[in-house]
Amino acid sequence: MGPDRVTPQAAAAGRAPRVLILTASFGSGHNAAAAALDAAFRAAGAAPRVVDHFRELVHPAFDRASRRLYEAMLRHAPGLWGLAYRIGDQLTPRSRLTFHANRVGSARLARLLAAERPDCVACTHPTPAGALGALRRRGVATPPYAIVFSDYTVHRQWLHPEADVHYVPAEALRPAVVAGGVAAERIVTAGIPLRPEFAEPRDRADARQALGLDPRGPVVLAMAGAAGGRGRLEAVTRVLAELPPPLEALVVTGVDAELARALRARVGARGRIRILGYAEDVRGLMAAADLLVTKAGGLSLAEALAAELPAICFGSLPGHEARNEAFAVCAGAALAARSPAELAAVLRRALERPEVSDGLRAAGRALRRPHAAREVADHLLGIAARQASGRALAGYRPR
Numbered sequence: 001m002g003p004d005r006v007t008p009q010a011a012a013a014g015r016a017p018r019v020l021i022l023t024a025s026f027g028s029g030h031n032a033a034a035a036a037l038d039a040a041f042r043a044a045g046a047a048p049r050v051v052d053h054f055r056e057l058v059h060p061a062f063d064r065a066s067r068r069l070y071e072a073m074l075r076h077a078p079g080l081w082g083l084a085y086r087i088g089d090q091l092t093p094r095s096r097l098t099f100h101a102n103r104v105g106s107a108r109l110a111r112l113l114a115a116e117r118p119d120c121v122a123c124t125h126p127t128p129a130g131a132l133g134a135l136r137r138r139g140v141a142t143p144p145y146a147i148v149f150s151d152y153t154v155h156r157q158w159l160h161p162e163a164d165v166h167y168v169p170a171e172a173l174r175p176a177v178v179a180g181g182v183a184a185e186r187i188v189t190a191g192i193p194l195r196p197e198f199a200e201p202r203d204r205a206d207a208r209q210a211l212g213l214d215p216r217g218p219v220v221l222a223m224a225g226a227a228g229g230r231g232r233l234e235a236v237t238r239v240l241a242e243l244p245p246p247l248e249a250l251v252v253t254g255v256d257a258e259l260a261r262a263l264r265a266r267v268g269a270r271g272r273i274r275i276l277g278y279a280e281d282v283r284g285l286m287a288a289a290d291l292l293v294t295k296a297g298g299l300s301l302a303e304a305l306a307a308e309l310p311a312i313c314f315g316s317l318p319g320h321e322a323r324n325e326a327f328a329v330c331a332g333a334a335l336a337a338r339s340p341a342e343l344a345a346v347l348r349r350a351l352e353r354p355e356v357s358d359g360l361r362a363a364g365r366a367l368r369r370p371h372a373a374r375e376v377a378d379h380l381l382g383i384a385a386r387q388a389s390g391r392a393l394a395g396y397r398p399r
Contacts, residue, residue, distance in 0.1 A: 194303060211288055
């Protein structure tokens, strides 16, 4: 790491810059982005610490109860979650109608800042950003802090003018962030942070050989996030089973072991449809596939873009996923299907007409940012160094 990335405090103490990464376990995207940032900051020579805001700074019981409520809404009443998401988007983070829910944990966070004395903070969830803003408005000393978006949409609860920088995944989102009251110079288009392997090329032939797949036949990968069961993988599996050979398919059910057992019982232990359960090497699966069928989680779309894997959105949840899907489709970087019959038709068209996939890849390259985690780490460490030296925030220059 270059000298301009080391704060004067860290240099004087002969230590690596300390970075606090605040996340929350609502869905897998926030934690996945936090893990990617953790790896990037370590690679940059910093000493990061990942903290789950609700579990560690509010209360473990509150964390468990709120996550159960969130999961129950997504599984049994997704429309209710969509309504709550839309209502939240009508309120500013400082609105009294939020009942200060977006700044819970601020007291413990203040104590953590005093004890850890981080050189900068990265937030992959809006609540810790709200807590930091509340502390800063009260005059509590806070280091430079950033909000790192994990979806291809702008929601009012993610906009905090007090934050030193908002890292957005696409340039097209910048006007909406400015309209929400954030100064233009505090917005950086960096992408969604991904694990390091998504910045490296992978050979398709090697990936298929490792998975025992036909080196020449079409392969479809189906996913629905880490939880698996919140998507519509049962319907996707039925559609894939009805498509003719030589199609092969990989269905990733995530941590939902019950769903994996049910799907294996339906398709059998052998055959063209393989049920994988939880998969560590998602990058390898994407390298082997010709198409991805997925609900539109921000991290899933970002991974597909990085892997240059054309995506078909299916089973996206109301709220942030519906907006992610709309963004990707409007950008020409993904297709969408609303029903199993429509999904079957879209799959056939994409598999039979190479120009469809080629067009999706070409449009996706404009959004592809596989080095997002590294760019965020470098930039935020630079902000910390410059602010500690009394210099003004400079424009972003990705390496």
